[in-house]
Structure formats: C-alpha cells, structure tokens
Amino acid sequence: MEDKTIDKAELKSAPETPAGPGGERLFVTSSPHFLNKESVPKIMHTVVLALFPAMAASVYFFGLRALLLYVICIGACLATEYAFQKYRKKPIKIYDGSAIITGILLAMTLPPGFPVFGAILGSVFAIGVGKQLFGGLGFNIFNPALLGRAFLMATYPVLTTTWVEPRTVQKAVDAVSAATPLALMKFEGKLTPVLDLFTGNVAGSLGETSAIAILIGGLFLRYKGYVNWKLPLGYLGSMAVFSGIFWLIDPSKYPDPLFHLFAGGAMLGAWFMVTDMVTSPTTDLGQWIFAITGGIMAVVIRLFGGLPEGVMYSILFMNAFVPLLNKHTRPRVFGAVKAKAE
Amino acid sequence: MAENNHTLWYEFKKGLWQDIPPFRLVLGTCPTLAVTNSVINGFAMGMATLFVLLGSNIIISAIRKYVAPQVRIAAYVVIIALLVTVADMFLAAFFPPVSKALGPYVPLIVVNCIILGRAEAYAQKNPVLPSIMDALGIGIGFTLSLMTMGLIREILGFGSIFNIKLLPPSLFEPWIVMILPAGAFLVFGALIALVNYLSSRKAAEADKA
Amino acid sequence: MNPVAKMFLNLVVVGALSGGILAAVFHKADPMIQANKEKELKEAIFVVLPEAKDYKTLEKKVGQETLVVYEGVDAAGAPVGIAFKADGGGFQGNIGVMVGLGLDYLKLNGIKILDQVETPGLGNRIANPEFQDQFKGIEIKPKVEYIKNRKPEKPNQIQSITGATISSDAVVKNINNAITKVLGEFPKEDLGKYVKKAAAPAHAGKDGKESPKESNDGGK
Amino acid sequence: MGHKTFDRGIHPSYYKELTASKRVESAPLPKTVTIPLQQHLGAACEPLVKKGDLVIEGQKIGDVKAFVSAPVHASINGKVKDIELSQHPGGVRVLSVVIEGDGTAKEWSGAEIDLNSIAPEALRDAVREAGIVGMGGAAFPTSVKLAPPKGKAIEAVILNGCECEPFLTADHRIMAEEPGKVVWGLKALMRATGAAKGFIGIEENKPDAIEALKKAVGSTGIEIIVLEAKYPQGAEKMLIKAALGRKVPVGKLPLDVGVVVNNVGTAVAVYEALNYKKPLIERIVTVSGNGVREPKNLKVRVGTSFEEVLGLCGGITGEGEKEVLNGGPMMGIAQSTLSVPVVKGTSGITVIASGKIKPEKYDPCIKCASCVAACPMGLMPYRLGDYGLKQMLANFKDFDGQSCIECGCCSYVCPAKRPLLQWIRMGKFFIRREAQRAAAKANNNKATS
Structure with missing residues (x-):
C-alpha cells in the first residue's frame, strides 16, 4: 500500500546535524512543555491536611479511643493497598496518600466505641473490594471509605449504631449508650440545639459531629482549589431547600434546614465524600445533577426512610450513576451546531 | 441420537468440577444466592434438586424415544413439576423446619435451569445409565457448591457450623451481612473468582506439561 | 402414527400418569403436613397461654375478612384466656405475632413472634426471649407502650430494643391494633357464641382448613 | 477580572516579566541565512534562484502559483550558496x-501613503507579494484571509494582541513601541477586506501597550478590547468569542461569522510592505525561558539560525536537560x-532548562x-x-x-501528569491515516473496475 507518510519518512532519514552547543543532546517532547505543579500525591496530602481539624475535634470530644481508630484504619488501609499492589506486581504507591484518606474517612464514619477488629475488617473491605478490585486508584466506582462503612453497617448493625456521649457532656456515671441527634429527631421528635451540632458537642460518628471543624477543612480545600465548589454547594443547598420545604409545610413535624445541614454526616459527606474526585462526575451538568439529587436523596432517607441517616447511602447511590452522568452530560463542544441537519 | 463414548465415571465426575453448575456454568444461581445462609439449608436444597434431577433424567432418558420432539418441553416440564411437588410435599411432611427455611425456593426448582438444561442437553440424547451418572454428578456438584456457600456464610454470619457455635460470642462477632443477600453475592463472586483462578492455573500447568 | 395424534397421546399419558402419582403422594403427605401446621399453631397458643391444655377456635365474619380467635382451655375444659394473631408491617416485611390475653381482658399472658424478616442481629432480636418475655403480665389499658433506654415505669410499658426502635415499635403497634379489633368483635360475655366446634381431643386435623389465615400459611 | 473572556481555559504562570519591558534590539546581520521555501501553511514555493546566483535583500527567491501560499524573499544581500x-x-x-x-x-523607509488611493485588490496583491503570513505562529498566508469567498461579507477585522503564551513578549513590544504602525496596518486590512469595524484585542496584563494603542487610535472608531489574561486567549476562536x-x-x-483575525505583527508587516515596499524578511522574536542567560526581544532576519540568535542572548544556561522551542512553552515545537x-512564524525561542518539568511517568x-x-x-x-492511546477511533x-x-x-x-494532548494527537493521526487508507482503497477499486 502506497502511503504518503513514506515520503516524509525518507526526508527524515537524511543526516541530521546533531545537537546544541558542545554536542549536547537536546530534549525533545511533544507540547505543551510546561506543566503546572499539581500532582496526585500533592492533592491527596492536602486533603489529609484538610481533614486534620475534624480529626482534632474528634480526639477532643471522644478521647484517645478516637486516635486509636484513626491509626488502626489508616494502618489497615495502607497494608491492604500494599498487599494488593505487591500481589498484582504493580508499582507500590501507598505513599500517594489516597489510602490514608480512605482510612481517615472510614474512621470518621465509625462510632467512637467501635471495636478494633471491625475497623480492620472495614478497612480491608474498603481498599480491597472498594478500590483494588476495580483496578486501584482512579478506577473505583464507589467511594471506598463509604463502601467500607456500608459493609460494616450490614455486617455489624449493632456496633455501628451504638453511640456514646462526648467526654464533654458525659455524666459522672458510665453512660453506656446515647442517641445521635438524627435518631433523637426521628424516633423521639427531639431537636438538638444547633450550637451543639455546630461545635460537635453531640453523640455521633468520630468525624461527623463537629460541623465547624469540617467546614474549616473544607474551606481550606476550596481555597487550595481541590474542591469543586459545585459539589458541596449543590449537595448542601439541595438538602437545605428540600428539607426547608417540609419544614415550611409543618415546622412541628419536620426539623429546620440548619439542623439537617449540621446534624449527622451531611457536612463530612458534602465536603469530603461528594467531592471525591474519582467517584464524582467530570462534567459541569453532571456535577450539578449528582450533588443536587444526592442532597434530596439524603433528606428523603432521613425523613421518610427506615434509617435515621441518609448521607452515606445517598452518596453511594449517586456514585453508581456517575458513569451514566459522564456519558450523557458532555459539555457542549465549542461552536457545536445545535441540530445536525443535513 | 448421538451417543458419545465417555466412560460412566467421566459422566459422573464432570459435574463435580469441570461443569460444576453455579460456578462454572453459572446455572441455578437463584437457590445458590437465596438459601445458602447455612450448611443445612444448602444441603437440603441440594438434595431436593438432586432428587428432582435424578428423577427427571431417568424418566426423560427412558421415554426419550417415545416423545414427539414438538411437545417434549411441555412433557418434560410436567414431569419436572411432578417431581418438584413431590419433593416439596415430602419436605413439608417430614422436615417442616427445613421446608419453612427453604420457603418458596423448593417449588422454584421447577424453573431451575439445571434441571431442564440437563434434560435437554443430556438425558434426551443418552441412555438411562449415563443419564443417572450425569444427574448424580451434576446434582452432587450442585449440592457441594451450595454447601460450600452455606459453610462460608454460616461460619462468618452465625459463627457456627451445622448450628454448632464455633467460638464464644465474646471472641467472634458474627458478620450479619453474610446472612443477608448481599453476603451471598460477595461469597458467590469470590468463589467464582477462586474456581476460575484454580482452573486457569490448572490449564497453565497442563500447557507446560 | 399420525404425528398430531402422537403428540396428543404423549401429553395425555404424561399428564395422566403425573396426576395419578401426585394424587397418591398427596393422599399420604397431606395429613402429615396439616398435622405439622396444627402442631405449630398449638405450640404457639400454648406458649402465649401457658395454662392452656387445649383450645377452641372462634370465628366471626367482619366484612370481608374472618376474624379468628383461639380460646385456650385447661384440662378441665374451663377457659383460661384467648389467643389471636397480630400481623403488620415491620422494618422490612410482615411481623406476625401470636398474642395471649387473659380472660380478664386486662393483661397479656404472653406473646410469640411467629414470622419476621427483620434485620438479623438487630431487628430480629424481637424474637429473643428477653424481648418477648417482657410482655407477660403487661396491662393493655389504655394501650401497650414502649420506652427507650430505661426501665419501664408503668404497668403498660415495655423497653424497646436498643438500635431496633422501628421493629420494637412495629410489634407494639401490631399488638395494640389486634387487641382493639378483637376486644371490639369478641366481647367477653359473648365468647361462647362463636365457637366453631369443640376442639377435637386427639387430632384437630380439619380445624386448620377452616381458618383462612392458616391456609394462607400453608401456601408458603 | 471583569474583562471580557471566553469559557474555561487556564491561568499558567506567564514569566513575561523577563522580557516585557525590554525594548526590541536589532540583531546584527547574520553571515549566512537558511531560508526554507515553505514557511507557511499551504503549497511549498519553487526556488526562483540557482546556486551561485547573487541576490539582494528583499528579492523574491521562491514562489508558487497556488492560491494558499506566500512567496519567500532573500533577507540579506549575498550569494546563493546552496x-x-x-x-x-x-x-x-x-x-x-x-x-x-x-x-x-x-535601508527600508518611505512616506505613509493614502489608503483611500489604493483599491482593495491592489492591497491584497501587495500583501501577497510581500510574502506576509500570520505572525502569531500558525503562518497562514494573510492574503488568503483577506480574500473571502464570494457571498461572504466581512464585517470586522480583529487584531490579535493577546499573546497568551507564557514567556513571549514580541507582540507586546510591537504594540508598545509601534502603535502607529499597528493601527495603520489594521486600517489597511479593513480596507482590503471591506470590513466596517476594526478591533484590537489585548490582554489586561499589558497596560503600557493598551495605553500606547489608545493614544494611537484616537478617534478613528477602532475599538480596543481589553481581555482577561488567560490561556489560550489568543486562539482565533477564543478571541472572537471573547471580543465579539x-x-x-x-x-x-x-x-x-464575518470576522478576520490577524496578528499585530502582521499589521506592522502590512504597514511596512505598503509604505516601505519591504517584504517580510525580518521579524521580532522573543528569546526567553529559564535556559537563556539574557532574555531579549530581538529583531531578527528570517533565516538566521537559532544557534546564532541564542548566542546573541548569552547562550543556553542552566542545569539538566534542555528543550529549545520554536514558539512558547504551550504550543511550541521542540x-x-x-x-x-x-x-516567518517564529514568534519566540524559548529554552526550558531542567527536563524535570515533564516527568516520564504518569499516574492513573x-x-x-x-x-x-x-x-x-x-x-x-x-x-x-x-481513546487516542487505545485507538478507539469511533469513540x-x-x-x-x-x-x-x-x-x-x-x-x-x-x-x-498524563500526556493527554500527545494521545489526542495520536487519535487524530490514526483517524487521518484511516481516512487516507480508505481513500487509497477507493481509488484502487476505481482503477480496477
């Protein structure tokens, strides 16, 4: 087969005068020759940094037990990641920080008194099934931490829903179990003061109680540019609007939007799980749909579902739609003609 | 009818590994996922299926030359339905707790693809004796598969084997998920992966040799 | 042979033979199946009415449905209480409860969870004795109530299961609903009127068939 | 912010301060020049001279009849060596x-002529004869742009003074130092195309150029549009979207859409071609980058070797591997x-020292x-x-x-650090090859049948 490229190839084969001054070889690559300074580990490590305020808050409220859970989850996640990469003969990349994030986020969704063996099991499932079975970083469909948490929820339904009061409000006697603000709302119709929710002075999972600490971390990430503002805004916004509608209809029966935003895992989910790059859509429209539908789902589960908290399942549910959203919400190509009439 | 030259032993053993129904053929997955939360349930379901399979293979193989091809499926389904109903009644009469645990899945054997699949693919083309061996092999393979699923799920989900607690509750917190359908899918997936991995390794070794 | 005739004959033979075999098996197995069901029902009634040694079936048509109540009798044939089934939605599916009520129509003699598909390890703890035994001697007026995380204070209260409030709530609701219905339809003084027939002493074999609820269970 | 712009795009570090305030210096006459006979998009020129011929500066040495092409001229006096x-x-x-x-x-000089005295067709011919091509980098023959097909009216000419590539400041200096020539050139282009409106689009990060041009424009009706400093503001389509x-x-x-876009450098070339009768034999080149000892803006004869130009700027310096680019770092060719x-299309020579900027490995x-x-x-x-990498061409x-x-x-x-553009180029290349093969096959079939 005659090919025009052959002529060019002949031209190229003519002798070349090599190199620059002093016979030094020049480096030849394809453009662009200029890249920004971002990198995957840098992003991941910044996210870890952004999680510090919430981690500190949980250690303050729940004591060293919280710290232990963080250490266990991070360690187990890293070990699982290492084992999988080693076994699959892939480059060992446990220092890219992604497994650390999974470990921290998983720990944050657990009750402070959660047993160590459960934390290890959840971490192994999160990284093993939630991430490595899909092919590792970038290929997983579901947020690994949430998948680990969902697995634990199904595996240890009692342990994952047994809460303790924070140290700061614990009565002198051993308070064995406590109810989360959302459970109080759902089963007893009691509302927790918003100020307590805001600071985190309530029972709940490690990382989700202190709205202010999460907000600090989230805004720091936003400032660094690693959070797509559409996602937390869409998620929290739709939660507020949707729960606000019910609140306006019957304020005695439904809690106000502020309660919804600050109670349970809404803040943590909105800032650190909805925004997970791998498992959120890549297109503008897709991101809006993802976040807004997720927020509505969370409120629906909270108000009408069997469970007090809906953030985890709402995010996992929407994760499943991400490939579909990416496919069908492609941005308009610049100058695209509306209808291909020909 | 083409009759092959395989030995009876081959007809039996192929169901135990090579064509083991849920993992290699991915047939009969409904009971595999639904009733395997304990070894006993898996065993009972497997035995019920084995009974129906054996009966249908014998009858169909015996009458294969007399049934008009146009109505064979209808005739087979009637025979299978008969056997399933008998099995269901037998369990309800003699083992009411097992019958209750298996729920609607015993009547559902009627639509288990293994039964009609073996009837179509094997019994209607082969004499009675090989058909018996085929049914025994496939049926026992199926039973073993269900029991394996049941074993894993019972150990993890209840912390017991054959309803005998293995460890005191203080040492082992059962994985509730394993009793739920989600656990069935997890174990099923893991076992398919394992069986595929083992056979691919076997094939690789055979290639080397 | 004519192929159509052959097909016809095939199906007729297969159908007839199958039908025959089935009839024979059914004849043998059905009494045993019914006996099993009867036994199960009886056990449940005896659990919730511990003093009963036998029972009578009472029936009353209310609109479309037939209400069935079992009157427990002691060895001497004197009534000791009534038992009835309370069905209703739980967290995941139906929860069926056998409820035993004292003849004074004031206190529960006991309950037994018959069917439930609640979350294993969480909601299904309603079937544990610790939960069921709480209902012994509980007053039903004004209604049965549950409270959380505390010891019950009033005679009509039980403690709900930690983490399984929905399931506990469903059990209590079912019981209250059924009590309201039964008390309305079977006033104490009229109990005798509805006796279907005296319970057969040895095999109450046919009783089961007359209760629509039970034949429903048979379909499972 | 608040300036006009297009959607999306990026804000790279510009490093323009290296040369932004340095006046253009004229490079000394080179001893030899190598003038490629194809410096534009389109058909290559045929040589009009032979080995050994004497040529003078500005003499046409290559041309071709094709519509989409531009002639080339000798940039120095001397003898054709090869x-x-x-x-x-x-x-x-x-x-x-x-x-x-x-x-x-x-010496090239002349008085400003009266534009109204020349017919648009004559203008176009003069532009072609001067071998003027787009000087922003793509080097599309300007005369072709000025001759719209029948039935398509040109409403506006936009001069592209965005220069969004990092490091490059050639256009910036042209606008700051020769605003009069730029404006005059724009008027000439408007006359050649019959456009009623003229615009000059400049990024906000060149305030002195904006100031100078505003003064030069005066009350001629030409509008200066200040745009956000964003890459690729200077891409034709982006500029039209941002400006209009x-x-x-x-x-x-x-x-x-009734628009013609030309580079500001092109406008100056048009000015010189019409007034000085000077063909395009010289251009302003920014020599910059962290691998250049003394970054400069130089007026260089076409055909001068990179080595000589870099030598005028103190040569290459810095550690590690070096990349020498024709153009800026974003789109330049190594x-x-x-x-x-x-x-003619060399707007800059950028030397990037330290190959570490582009790691060899990329992550998922x-x-x-x-x-x-x-x-x-x-x-x-x-x-x-x-899709490009895996040759999934349909997708x-x-x-x-x-x-x-x-x-x-x-x-x-x-x-x-995934080389996305490289893979996309692969995708485009495979599609082109597929089309060529399909065409070849169709031809073969025709021949045999």
Missing part, C-alpha cells in the same frame, strides 16, 4: 535556500538541533475533571486521551476529538 533539504523548526525537512551574506544591508461574543461553528472558519532557522487518571474544566473547546480530554470521533485545537491546556493542568 539549495538543499534542511531542518525546519516545524519539525520536518524542507527545501531551503542558503545565502552567504556580503555584509551589506539595505460570536462562536465559530465546528469545522468552520472565522470568515463564516527542536532537536540548533541549526534550524528563524522563520483520578477523574479530577481539571482537564474538562480547562478545555476551551468544551471537550473531555481525559476520555479523548484514553474518539463521537467525543469530538477532531475539534481539539491542541492548545495543551489539558496536559498542563493534569495532576497525574
């Missing part, structure tokens, strides 16, 4: 005329040798969507990259891979 295949900074080898100079130079709010449809030209000549895509947010064309580069086409303008924003922003 006509040979030689490396072109575009990456291929083309036939080039090598002239050995005699050390003399010509019009979108050029996919697969169409600016002509289709050179394998310094013997390549400056051509984490779907961060940075590339989607950056792509000025509204594409999904992370997918196109995959590549379905995701409009061929609309890619190769600006490099996607590769620039990718945190996983």
Whole structure:
C-alpha cells in the first residue's frame, strides 16, 4: 500500500546535524512543555491536611479511643493497598496518600466505641473490594471509605449504631449508650440545639459531629482549589431547600434546614465524600445533577426512610450513576451546531 | 441420537468440577444466592434438586424415544413439576423446619435451569445409565457448591457450623451481612473468582506439561 | 402414527400418569403436613397461654375478612384466656405475632413472634426471649407502650430494643391494633357464641382448613 | 477580572516579566541565512534562484502559483550558496535556500501613503507579494484571509494582541513601541477586506501597550478590547468569542461569522510592505525561558539560525536537560538541533532548562475533571486521551476529538501528569491515516473496475 507518510519518512532519514552547543543532546517532547505543579500525591496530602481539624475535634470530644481508630484504619488501609499492589506486581504507591484518606474517612464514619477488629475488617473491605478490585486508584466506582462503612453497617448493625456521649457532656456515671441527634429527631421528635451540632458537642460518628471543624477543612480545600465548589454547594443547598420545604409545610413535624445541614454526616459527606474526585462526575451538568439529587436523596432517607441517616447511602447511590452522568452530560463542544441537519 | 463414548465415571465426575453448575456454568444461581445462609439449608436444597434431577433424567432418558420432539418441553416440564411437588410435599411432611427455611425456593426448582438444561442437553440424547451418572454428578456438584456457600456464610454470619457455635460470642462477632443477600453475592463472586483462578492455573500447568 | 395424534397421546399419558402419582403422594403427605401446621399453631397458643391444655377456635365474619380467635382451655375444659394473631408491617416485611390475653381482658399472658424478616442481629432480636418475655403480665389499658433506654415505669410499658426502635415499635403497634379489633368483635360475655366446634381431643386435623389465615400459611 | 473572556481555559504562570519591558534590539546581520521555501501553511514555493546566483535583500527567491501560499524573499544581500533539504523548526525537512551574506544591508523607509488611493485588490496583491503570513505562529498566508469567498461579507477585522503564551513578549513590544504602525496596518486590512469595524484585542496584563494603542487610535472608531489574561486567549476562536461574543461553528472558519483575525505583527508587516515596499524578511522574536542567560526581544532576519540568535542572548544556561522551542512553552515545537532557522512564524525561542518539568511517568487518571474544566473547546480530554492511546477511533470521533485545537491546556493542568494532548494527537493521526487508507482503497477499486 502506497502511503504518503513514506515520503516524509525518507526526508527524515537524511543526516541530521546533531545537537546544541558542545554536542549536547537536546530534549525533545511533544507540547505543551510546561506543566503546572499539581500532582496526585500533592492533592491527596492536602486533603489529609484538610481533614486534620475534624480529626482534632474528634480526639477532643471522644478521647484517645478516637486516635486509636484513626491509626488502626489508616494502618489497615495502607497494608491492604500494599498487599494488593505487591500481589498484582504493580508499582507500590501507598505513599500517594489516597489510602490514608480512605482510612481517615472510614474512621470518621465509625462510632467512637467501635471495636478494633471491625475497623480492620472495614478497612480491608474498603481498599480491597472498594478500590483494588476495580483496578486501584482512579478506577473505583464507589467511594471506598463509604463502601467500607456500608459493609460494616450490614455486617455489624449493632456496633455501628451504638453511640456514646462526648467526654464533654458525659455524666459522672458510665453512660453506656446515647442517641445521635438524627435518631433523637426521628424516633423521639427531639431537636438538638444547633450550637451543639455546630461545635460537635453531640453523640455521633468520630468525624461527623463537629460541623465547624469540617467546614474549616473544607474551606481550606476550596481555597487550595481541590474542591469543586459545585459539589458541596449543590449537595448542601439541595438538602437545605428540600428539607426547608417540609419544614415550611409543618415546622412541628419536620426539623429546620440548619439542623439537617449540621446534624449527622451531611457536612463530612458534602465536603469530603461528594467531592471525591474519582467517584464524582467530570462534567459541569453532571456535577450539578449528582450533588443536587444526592442532597434530596439524603433528606428523603432521613425523613421518610427506615434509617435515621441518609448521607452515606445517598452518596453511594449517586456514585453508581456517575458513569451514566459522564456519558450523557458532555459539555457542549465549542461552536457545536445545535441540530445536525443535513 | 448421538451417543458419545465417555466412560460412566467421566459422566459422573464432570459435574463435580469441570461443569460444576453455579460456578462454572453459572446455572441455578437463584437457590445458590437465596438459601445458602447455612450448611443445612444448602444441603437440603441440594438434595431436593438432586432428587428432582435424578428423577427427571431417568424418566426423560427412558421415554426419550417415545416423545414427539414438538411437545417434549411441555412433557418434560410436567414431569419436572411432578417431581418438584413431590419433593416439596415430602419436605413439608417430614422436615417442616427445613421446608419453612427453604420457603418458596423448593417449588422454584421447577424453573431451575439445571434441571431442564440437563434434560435437554443430556438425558434426551443418552441412555438411562449415563443419564443417572450425569444427574448424580451434576446434582452432587450442585449440592457441594451450595454447601460450600452455606459453610462460608454460616461460619462468618452465625459463627457456627451445622448450628454448632464455633467460638464464644465474646471472641467472634458474627458478620450479619453474610446472612443477608448481599453476603451471598460477595461469597458467590469470590468463589467464582477462586474456581476460575484454580482452573486457569490448572490449564497453565497442563500447557507446560 | 399420525404425528398430531402422537403428540396428543404423549401429553395425555404424561399428564395422566403425573396426576395419578401426585394424587397418591398427596393422599399420604397431606395429613402429615396439616398435622405439622396444627402442631405449630398449638405450640404457639400454648406458649402465649401457658395454662392452656387445649383450645377452641372462634370465628366471626367482619366484612370481608374472618376474624379468628383461639380460646385456650385447661384440662378441665374451663377457659383460661384467648389467643389471636397480630400481623403488620415491620422494618422490612410482615411481623406476625401470636398474642395471649387473659380472660380478664386486662393483661397479656404472653406473646410469640411467629414470622419476621427483620434485620438479623438487630431487628430480629424481637424474637429473643428477653424481648418477648417482657410482655407477660403487661396491662393493655389504655394501650401497650414502649420506652427507650430505661426501665419501664408503668404497668403498660415495655423497653424497646436498643438500635431496633422501628421493629420494637412495629410489634407494639401490631399488638395494640389486634387487641382493639378483637376486644371490639369478641366481647367477653359473648365468647361462647362463636365457637366453631369443640376442639377435637386427639387430632384437630380439619380445624386448620377452616381458618383462612392458616391456609394462607400453608401456601408458603 | 471583569474583562471580557471566553469559557474555561487556564491561568499558567506567564514569566513575561523577563522580557516585557525590554525594548526590541536589532540583531546584527547574520553571515549566512537558511531560508526554507515553505514557511507557511499551504503549497511549498519553487526556488526562483540557482546556486551561485547573487541576490539582494528583499528579492523574491521562491514562489508558487497556488492560491494558499506566500512567496519567500532573500533577507540579506549575498550569494546563493546552496539549495538543499534542511531542518525546519516545524519539525520536518524542507527545501531551503542558503545565502552567504556580503555584509551589506539595505535601508527600508518611505512616506505613509493614502489608503483611500489604493483599491482593495491592489492591497491584497501587495500583501501577497510581500510574502506576509500570520505572525502569531500558525503562518497562514494573510492574503488568503483577506480574500473571502464570494457571498461572504466581512464585517470586522480583529487584531490579535493577546499573546497568551507564557514567556513571549514580541507582540507586546510591537504594540508598545509601534502603535502607529499597528493601527495603520489594521486600517489597511479593513480596507482590503471591506470590513466596517476594526478591533484590537489585548490582554489586561499589558497596560503600557493598551495605553500606547489608545493614544494611537484616537478617534478613528477602532475599538480596543481589553481581555482577561488567560490561556489560550489568543486562539482565533477564543478571541472572537471573547471580543465579539460570536462562536465559530465546528469545522468552520472565522470568515463564516464575518470576522478576520490577524496578528499585530502582521499589521506592522502590512504597514511596512505598503509604505516601505519591504517584504517580510525580518521579524521580532522573543528569546526567553529559564535556559537563556539574557532574555531579549530581538529583531531578527528570517533565516538566521537559532544557534546564532541564542548566542546573541548569552547562550543556553542552566542545569539538566534542555528543550529549545520554536514558539512558547504551550504550543511550541521542540527542536532537536540548533541549526534550524528563524522563520516567518517564529514568534519566540524559548529554552526550558531542567527536563524535570515533564516527568516520564504518569499516574492513573483520578477523574479530577481539571482537564474538562480547562478545555476551551468544551471537550473531555481525559476520555479523548484514553481513546487516542487505545485507538478507539469511533469513540474518539463521537467525543469530538477532531475539534481539539491542541492548545495543551489539558496536559498542563493534569495532576497525574498524563500526556493527554500527545494521545489526542495520536487519535487524530490514526483517524487521518484511516481516512487516507480508505481513500487509497477507493481509488484502487476505481482503477480496477
């Protein structure tokens, strides 16, 4: 087969005068020759940094037990990641920080008194099934931490829903179990003061109680540019609007939007799980749909579902739609003609 | 009818590994996922299926030359339905707790693809004796598969084997998920992966040799 | 042979033979199946009415449905209480409860969870004795109530299961609903009127068939 | 902020301060020049001289009849030493005329002529004869742009003074130092196309140029549009969108929305061609980058070798591997040798020292969507990259891979350092090859039947 490229190839084969001054070889690559300074580990490590305020808050409220859970989850996640990469003969990349994030986020969704063996099991499932079975970083469909948490929820339904009061409000006697603000709302119709929710002075999972600490971390990430503002805004916004509608209809029966935003895992989910790059859509429209539908789902589960908290399942549910959203919400190509009439 | 030259032993053993129904053929997955939360349930379901399979293979193989091809499926389904109903009644009469645990899945054997699949693919083309061996092999393979699923799920989900607690509750917190359908899918997936991995390794070794 | 005739004959033979075999098996197995069901029902009634040694079936048509109540009798044939089934939605599916009520129509003699598909390890703890035994001697007026995380204070209260409030709530609701219905339809003084027939002493074999609820269970 | 702009795009570090305030210096006469006979998009020129011929500065040495082409001229006085295949900074080898100079130079000057006295057709011919091509880098023959097909009216001429590539300041200096020539050139282009309106688009980060041009424009009705400093503001389609709010449809030209875009350097070339009768033999080149000892803006004769130009700036310096680029770092082409000549489209020579800027290994895509947010064309580069790499051509086409303008924003922003643009180019290349093969097959079939 005659090919025009052959002529060019002949031209190229003519002798070349090599190199620059002093016979030094020049480096030849394809453009662009200029890249920004971002990198995957840098992003991941910044996210870890952004999680510090919430981690500190949980250690303050729940004591060293919280710290232990963080250490266990991070360690187990890293070990699982290492084992999988080693076994699959892939480059060992446990220092890219992604497994650390999974470990921290998983720990944050657990009750402070959660047993160590459960934390290890959840971490192994999160990284093993939630991430490595899909092919590792970038290929997983579901947020690994949430998948680990969902697995634990199904595996240890009692342990994952047994809460303790924070140290700061614990009565002198051993308070064995406590109810989360959302459970109080759902089963007893009691509302927790918003100020307590805001600071985190309530029972709940490690990382989700202190709205202010999460907000600090989230805004720091936003400032660094690693959070797509559409996602937390869409998620929290739709939660507020949707729960606000019910609140306006019957304020005695439904809690106000502020309660919804600050109670349970809404803040943590909105800032650190909805925004997970791998498992959120890549297109503008897709991101809006993802976040807004997720927020509505969370409120629906909270108000009408069997469970007090809906953030985890709402995010996992929407994760499943991400490939579909990416496919069908492609941005308009610049100058695209509306209808291909020909 | 083409009759092959395989030995009876081959007809039996192929169901135990090579064509083991849920993992290699991915047939009969409904009971595999639904009733395997304990070894006993898996065993009972497997035995019920084995009974129906054996009966249908014998009858169909015996009458294969007399049934008009146009109505064979209808005739087979009637025979299978008969056997399933008998099995269901037998369990309800003699083992009411097992019958209750298996729920609607015993009547559902009627639509288990293994039964009609073996009837179509094997019994209607082969004499009675090989058909018996085929049914025994496939049926026992199926039973073993269900029991394996049941074993894993019972150990993890209840912390017991054959309803005998293995460890005191203080040492082992059962994985509730394993009793739920989600656990069935997890174990099923893991076992398919394992069986595929083992056979691919076997094939690789055979290639080397 | 004519192929159509052959097909016809095939199906007729297969159908007839199958039908025959089935009839024979059914004849043998059905009494045993019914006996099993009867036994199960009886056990449940005896659990919730511990003093009963036998029972009578009472029936009353209310609109479309037939209400069935079992009157427990002691060895001497004197009534000791009534038992009835309370069905209703739980967290995941139906929860069926056998409820035993004292003849004074004031206190529960006991309950037994018959069917439930609640979350294993969480909601299904309603079937544990610790939960069921709480209902012994509980007053039903004004209604049965549950409270959380505390010891019950009033005679009509039980403690709900930690983490399984929905399931506990469903059990209590079912019981209250059924009590309201039964008390309305079977006033104490009229109990005798509805006796279907005296319970057969040895095999109450046919009783089961007359209760629509039970034949429903048979379909499972 | 608040200035007009287009959607998406990126904000790279510009490093323009290296040369932004340095006046243009005239480079000394080169001893020899190598003038490629194809310095533009379109048909290559035939040589009009032979080896050994004496040529003078400005003499036409190559031309061709084709519509889409531009003649080339000798840039120094001297003797034709050779006509040979030689490396072109575009990456291929083309036939080039090598002239050995005699050390003399010509003075180019003349009085400003009255534009109204020349017919538009004559203007166009003069532009073609002067060998003027787009001086922003693509080197599309200007005369072709000025002759719209029948039935298509040109409403506006936009002068592109954005210069969004990092490091480059050639256009910036032209606007700041010769605003009068720029404005006059724009008027000439408007007359040639019959456009009623003229615009000059400049990025906000060149305040002195904006100031100078505003003064030069006065009350002529030409509008200066200040745009946000963003890459690729200078891409034709982006500029039209930013300045006029019009979108050029996919697969169409600016002509289709009644606009012609020209570089400010081109406008100056038009001025000199009409007033001084000087063909395009010289251009302003920014020599910059962290691998250049003394970054400068130089007025260089076409055909001067990169080595000589870099020598005027103190030579290459710095540690590690070095890349010498024809153009800026975003779209420039890396050179394998310094013997390549400056051509009409060489807006800058950028030397990047330290090859560590581009790591060899890349990470898996984490779907961060940075590339989607950056792509000025509204594409999904992370997918196109995959499709290109894996030769999934149907998907590549379905995701409009061929609309890619190769600006490099996607590769620039990718945190996983995936060479997205390179893979997209592969995709485009495979599609082109597929089409060629299909065409060849069709021809064969025709021949046999």
